[in-house]
Amino acid sequence: MHLSELNERFGVAGAVAFEQGPGGFARAVLTGAGGRAAVLLYGAHAMEFQPDGHRPVLWVSRRSWLEAGKPIRGGVPVCWPWFGGKGPVAGSPLHGFARLAEWTVESAARLPDGRATITLVLRSEAVRVPQAAAWWPHAFELRYTVTAGSDLTLTLSTRNTGNDPFTITQALHTYFAVSDVRSVRVHGLEGAEYIDTVGPETLRRQGPEPVAVRAEIDNVYRGHTGECVLEDAPWGRRIRVAKSGSRSTVVWNPWIEKAARMPDFGDDEWPHMLCIETANAGPDDAVTIPPAGGHDIQTHITVEPM
Ligand code: BG6
Numbered sequence: 190m191h192l193s194e195l196n197e198r199f200g201v202a203g204a205v206a207f208e209q210g211p212g213g214f215a216r217a218v219l220t221g222a223g224g225r226a227a228v229l230l231y232g233a234h235a236m237e238f239q240p241d242g243h244r245p246v247l248w249v250s251r252r253s254w255l256e257a258g259k260p261i262r263g264g265v266p267v268c269w270p271w272f273g274g275k276g277p278v279a280g281s282p283l284h285g286f287a288r289l290a291e292w293t294v295e296s297a298a299r300l301p302d303g304r305a306t307i308t309l310v311l312r313s314e315a316v317r318v319p320q321a322a323a324w325w326p327h328a329f330e331l332r333y334t335v336t337a338g339s340d341l342t343l344t345l346s347t348r349n350t351g352n353d354p355f356t357i358t359q360a361l362h363t364y365f366a367v368s369d370v371r372s373v374r375v376h377g378l379e380g381a382e383y384i385d386t387v388g389p390e391t392l393r394r395q396g397p398e399p400v401a402v403r404a405e406i407d408n409v410y411r412g413h414t415g416e417c418v419l420e421d422a423p424w425g426r427r428i429r430v431a432k433s434g435s436r437s438t439v440v441w442n443p444w445i446e447k448a449a450r451m452p453d454f455g456d457d458e459w460p461h462m463l464c465i466e467t468a469n470a471g472p473d474d475a476v477t478i479p480p481a482g483g484h485d486i487q488t489h490i491t492v493e494p495m
Contacts, residue, residue, distance in 0.1 A: 195294060204299035205307060210236065212255025217294070222303025223339025231257065232288040233309045233333040235265040238341045240492050246341070246428060248366035248462040252455045258318075260288055262453045263462070267333060267345060268360040270325050272437075272470045275358070281324040284362070287311060287331060289318045295332065304338035313350070327355040344487040349478040356477045360439060360468035361488045363430070368423035369460045370442050375400040377417035378438065383410040402463065405444035409470050413438045417465050420495065427493045432467040434486040436474040439466035 190198075192215060195207035203220060210216030214231040224240035238246045249263030260266060260282070268284035276282065282289065292309040299305055311331040316322070328351030336342040343361050367373045376399045385391045386407040395410070399420070416431040417438060432438075441464040443451065448459040467488035469476050476484050 190293070199294045199297040199307075201297055201299050201305070204305040205297040214255065217297065217307050217335075219305035219307060219335065219337040221299075221305040221336075221338030224337055224341070226305075226335060226337035226341055228307065228309070228335050229261075230292050230294070230309065232261060232290065233267050233292045233311070233335075234261050234288065235335055235341075235343065236261075237264070238337060238490065240339045243426065243492050244424060245366055246490065246492060248364045250454050250458055250462075252453050252458070254453050257291075258289060259453075260284070262451075263364045265343060265364070266360075266362040268362050268466075268468070269331065269345065269347070270327075270329070270355070270357040270359065272358040272360045272468055275471060276324055278324050281320070284360070286316065286318045286321045286324065290316050290321070292333065300336070302338070304336050306334060306336040308332055308334045327351050327353070329355070340489065340491040342487065342489045344485055346483060346485045347476075347478060348483040349480050352480050354477055354479045354482075356475050357484075358469055358471040358475050359486060360437075360466045360470070361486065362439075362464060362466045362468075363488065363490070364462050364464050365419055365428055367419070367421050367461060367463050370402045370463050371460065372421070372423050373402070373463060374420045375417055375440060375463075375465060376420060377415055378410055378413065378440070381410045381413050381438075383408040400440055402440075402442050402444075405447055406440055406442050408440045409468075410438040410440070411470070411473050412436055419463065419465060422495060425495045427495055429491045429493065430465050430467065431489040431491075432487060434484060435467045435469055435488075437468040437470040439464065439468050439470065441466065
């Protein structure tokens with residue numbers, strides 16, 4: 190659908206507008222009471238969120254691919270129907286195909302409380318990603334609702350529209366902008382068990398202290414349903430990440446060498462981001478959905494001055 194048609198059908202004066210975004214992808218700009226956000230139809234990829242009076246909350250690499258068929262580095266990749274490299278077929282892409290697909294707009298509105306909201310849809314029969322049906326031959330309907338004001342709520346709903354149960358892993362892979370990753374702390378994971386996936390996978394337990402990043406980190410906290418608070422003292426802010434429908438939390442920063450190995454990540458950018466991902470990572474926290482059943486995963490992001 191062209192931008193003019195999108196604006197005609199779904200635009201909401203002062204709240205939801207469609208325009209050409211980075212890479213030429215169509216994006217919806219949500220202007221809610223207290224803040225704004227932007228989401229691309231490509232991948233249903235949230236790229237920006239900024240509450241009024243605060244710095245941008247999401248980080249996007251200046252080296253990101255912005256091409257159909259390639260993942261975007263930053264913002265909030267929607268990882269689905271699998272999280273990580275453990276796709277069902279060798280050669281299937283890291284973090285699934287939902288982030289590589291073109292989604293369609295179902296509705297947009299200004300809510301009575303002044304927040305702006307949009308719902309995007311992806312149905313199995315409309316996925317144009319080559320090989321997707323071979324990688325994952327199931328009938329599904331995905332809905333992604335992005336609601337922005339002074340806070341940001343992201344809800345991914347999976348429905349099984351086929352005749353057999355299927356199992357998914359997934360993540361709302363939020364890349365947060367930070368002053369310097371070495372100066373921030375993540376509270377809320379104290380005492381939680383995690384798989385350290387840097388090097389050979391090792392089961393560990395977080396101590397009583399908040400998470401501090403001093404090297405490459407790729408921790409998958411299992412059975413974690415609570416909220417995290419990203420405390421950024423130099424920037425004087427706390428980002429609160431609350432969630433539901435999620436039993437895993439992933440904390441990721443590539444640090445120096447891994448950043449240098451990634452072509453879509455600037456060598457000097459690693460200090461400026463930290464991922465805290467609302468996930469269901471496999472195999473322990475995978476979700477099985479029966480025919481006609483559904484599952485919702487949600488993340489809710491608020492920013493507070495410190
Ligand atoms: C994290 C994973 O969730 O995503 C990392 O735990 C991975 O292992 C990272 O490198 C980024 O993934 P991608 O596909 O965007 O490079």
